[in-house]
Amino acid sequence: MATKSKPFNVERFFQALGDNTRLRLLNLMGEQEICVCYFVEILDQAQPKISRHLAYLRRAGIVAARREGKWMYYRIVMPPNLGASQVLQQTLAWLKEERTMQADRSRLTKACCTPAKFTALQGAPLPVSLPNEAR
Amino acid sequence: MATKSKPFNVERFFQALGDNTRLRLLNLMGEQEICVCYFVEILDQAQPKISRHLAYLRRAGIVAARREGKWMYYRIVMPPNLGASQVLQQTLAWLKEERTMQADRSRLTKACCTPAKFTALQGAPLPVSLPNEAR
DNA sequence: CGTACACATTCGTCAATGCGTATATACTGA
DNA sequence: TCAGTATATACGCATTGACGAATGTGTACG
Numbered sequence: 001m002a003t004k005s006k007p008f009n010v011e012r013f014f015q016a017l018g019d020n021t022r023l024r025l026l027n028l029m030g031e032q033e034i035c036v037c038y039f040v041e042i043l044d045q046a047q048p049k050i051s052r053h054l055a056y057l058r059r060a061g062i063v064a065a066r067r068e069g070k071w072m073y074y075r076i077v078m079p080p081n082l083g084a085s086q087v088l089q090q091t092l093a094w095l096k097e098e099r100t101m102q103a104d105r106s107r108l109t110k111a112c113c114t115p116a117k118f119t120a121l122q123g124a125p126l127p128v129s130l131p132n133e134a135r
Numbered sequence: 136m137a138t139k140s141k142p143f144n145v146e147r148f149f150q151a152l153g154d155n156t157r158l159r160l161l162n163l164m165g166e167q168e169i170c171v172c173y174f175v176e177i178l179d180q181a182q183p184k185i186s187r188h189l190a191y192l193r194r195a196g197i198v199a200a201r202r203e204g205k206w207m208y209y210r211i212v213m214p215p216n217l218g219a220s221q222v223l224q225q226t227l228a229w230l231k232e233e234r235t236m237q238a239d240r241s242r243l244t245k246a247c248c249t250p251a252k253f254t255a256l257q258g259a260p261l262p263v264s265l266p267n268e269a270r
Numbered sequence: 271c272g273t274a275c276a277c278a279t280t281c282g283t284c285a286a287t288g289c290g291t292a293t294a295t296a297c298t299g300a
Numbered sequence: 301t302c303a304g305t306a307t308a309t310a311c312g313c314a315t316t317g318a319c320g321a322a323t324g325t326g327t328a329c330g
Contacts, residue, residue, distance in 0.1 A: 015287095019287090019288085021288095046289080046290070046291090048289085048290080048291080048292095049288085049289065049290080052288080052289085053288095056287090067296085067297090069296095069297065069298070070296075070297050070298065071297095
């Protein structure tokens, strides 16, 4: 049986982008895979809240998750639909220009360089850049 | 007093795109100004429903309205935010590639050429292409 | 004026969404 | 096997959004 790919849901795609927390998550992922604990730390939001928004993005087909031991890594996956992937790329580029998004990214960089300073991140796995073929 | 432009609401922008009826409306507007009665005819939806979705797009800063006699014309306005306007352009280009959107456009063209055949459109004003400076 | 037309808004209802809190699940290590 | 950590899901509640039906508003015209 051929892989049944249901037609891309455009509504769901844009609805997924219509929430600031989710935009911040996407912005943090950018081109790297990130562990949930970093999202919680950087956005300073309750863990179930982060988890629910990540699940929403997953259902919309915008991110994918990978488990590694206790940790879950999330990454952006480009939608199979060409138009959608172009809009998503453009959106990510746009977010990079926004002040608040830049601030998030900068906090992430800081946390990754000195995770020991964030009590919640002791021993947490560092983000891993994705190989080119995965983008 | 300087014109107080409140910071562009990104959430609202994407939420406005997260509904198929609104996407169809935007696709029909494309680069021309269109009278509400055409939306009602082409989408074959209740007039209050069309009107509410147009109001939603207006609140999101994506379309603008102009009255001319009994008729209201709606047109797309590019958001002041650069990133938003780029994403919107890209989205409109994407919609043009979708089957159902093409079908809507084709019905619009047909209705404009022979409005007399659509009993609901007798005497309705034809769409007007926007001058370049307005895009 | 008063009617007719084009369009907007309101109201009641129902589904979807967001959030905090509590709890469940998956994995690790002793 | 049990405790601890990381993450996900369930529950209850408040808000928002979509829709049909009814009603309101602005304009042309007799």
